[in-house]
Amino acid sequence: MQPFVYDGLPSRVVFGQGTLAQLRQELEHLGCSRALVLATPQQQEQASRVLELLGDKGVGVYADAVMHTPVEVTKRALQVVKELNVDCTVAIGGGSTIGLGKAIALRTGLPQIAIPTTYAGSEMTPILGETSDGIKTTQRTLDVLPETVIYDVDLTLTLPAVMSGTSGINAIAHAVEALYARDCNPVIALMAEEGIAALARSLPVIANNPTNVEARSDALYGAWLCGTCLGSVGMSLHHKLCHTLGGSFNLPHAETHTIVLPYALAYNAPAVTEAMARIGRALGCDDAAAGLYDLGRAVGAPSALSELGFSVDDVERATEIATRNPYWNPRDVEAKGIHRLLSDAQSGKRPQ
Ligand code: NAD
Known part of the structure; x- marks a missing residue:
């Protein structure tokens, strides 16, 4: 129990x-x-x-x-x-x-x-x-x-195709972190899995046809579920990193979430086996982090923080800011690992 x-x-x-x-x-x-x-x-x-x-x-x-x-x-x-x-x-x-x-x-x-x-x-x-x-x-x-x-x-229907993709993956990020939140509960976990699945199946369709009402409806339904997750339970590493990148490096909100999410999840993966299985099931793949990376490519989103103007030289300062104040995360937040995570997101290499 x-x-x-x-x-x-x-x-x-x-x-x-x-x-x-x-x-x-x-x-x-x-x-x-x-x-x-x-x-x-x-x-x-x-x-x-x-x-x-x-x-x-x-x-x-x-x-x-x-x-x-x-x-x-x-x-x-x-x-x-x-x-x-x-x-x-x-x-x-x-x-x-x-x-x-x-x-x-x-x-x-x-x-x-x-x-x-x-x-x-x-x-x-x-x-x-x-x-x-x-x-x-x-x-x-x-x-x-x-x-x-x-x-x-x-x-x-007027939300441009690429913006729809990044905004939708921003929503998925709320559900992903909800699934391993310290204060998660069975109702929110159900909503999170359903929200990820609805967005993952609809966003690639919208990328090719932004006025497909069926897919738009699915995506908005998923966004509602994921927004409820964000409002109900605590977020951790991924949201903290994006807060740092938005607040201190002025990077755009939805694109930053889209790029960072697969790497943040890969970092937390060893500590969140059950959440990884649920996210993978919702995405329809074995490796949830790789699945999110592929979803980003399917919706035409930028794949590297370098494309948003975040340079190799910024990695050190971002690591320092992101690890300055302690917060709860399923896996210990240690500088070396965060530096690697941000370096990988900066270059956009496929997460491992
Ligand atoms: P946004 O509200 O900044 O919108 C981006 C641009 O898209 C704007 O120019 C907007 O007018 C335009 N736009 C919006 N909908 C459109 C549509 N259907 N058709 C054409 N253009 C459209 O972007 P966002 O990603 O929705 O919001 C980002 C902001 O919201 C950030 O400041 C973030 O911190 C905040 N946020 C807060 C919470 C919270 O719970 N407090 C949750 C998520 C995001």
Whole structure:
């Protein structure tokens, strides 16, 4: 018997095709009537269409969300929230936009509706990462968990092919680390395996045909499951390494996750035999680390950190930062092994 604690997260999820049409209804369900729509500058047009859909229940669009939730952007958004007497936010976009909604909720208590258009999974987590003066800090509080999440497959059809692949593998990373988390439980393990399988079978199809609705639906379903894993149990080595590479070397989020994941898993493999078997089963292969590497190639993702501008000379400093503060990992985090892991990810050689 393996004892466990299961903590269910209180959020409402609406999943389907064309579900955006239910937005007004969902707003009413929350008892709100003055929604501010959030987006990145790239998704401003989409945000304007959402505002139209809200009719008299929408009060404006704030389309300045950017990666890593800088506090200055949040401060400007809070000004708009006050001026327009907003009583709820509707975030349409990826982790960057949803992060802004969370940052506003943290400071105002306003309810949130999240409408994800990538596979990053932030909508299902009580986690917020923010940057101030170039330093990214992360906190976990139920105050930032969106009350309602609307998954609409139609909104993912425009996500470019390669971005879909890296975003989907970013989601897989949450499930992989959940399977060997210290606080994993049987429900999350089921979700993790199912989430990996759904994404692994759909992402290569999307890479060849980004408007395949069946595959898009499978991928979004997988992203929901993997996001739930991230929100429910603790992450370890892989997420810590990507946090270092994003925060201190400014490497892009989803691509970095995609490249590092096979190497982080190969490092942990000797300590996580059961998780390796479950991941392999979900991927349909014997060697889970190699399977993830091959999935990256199948979706046309970059294979080496060097392609993102991370040089051989950066390996030493990244190792130092990533091993500076101790944290729990199934295998001891020791500098020599991490140096090798990062060197291999830097050059993109097939993991062993
Ligand atoms: P993103 O939100 O930065 O989006 C990347 C780009 O793609 C943006 O320009 C966006 O407007 C565009 N885009 C998004 N969906 C699109 C679509 N369907 N069609 C066309 N363009 C689209 O990327 P992301 O990977 O979703 O999020 C990354 C950020 O989220 C990072 O800051 C990361 O730290 C954070 N994150 C947080 C959590 C959490 O639990 N707190 C979880 C995952 C990611």
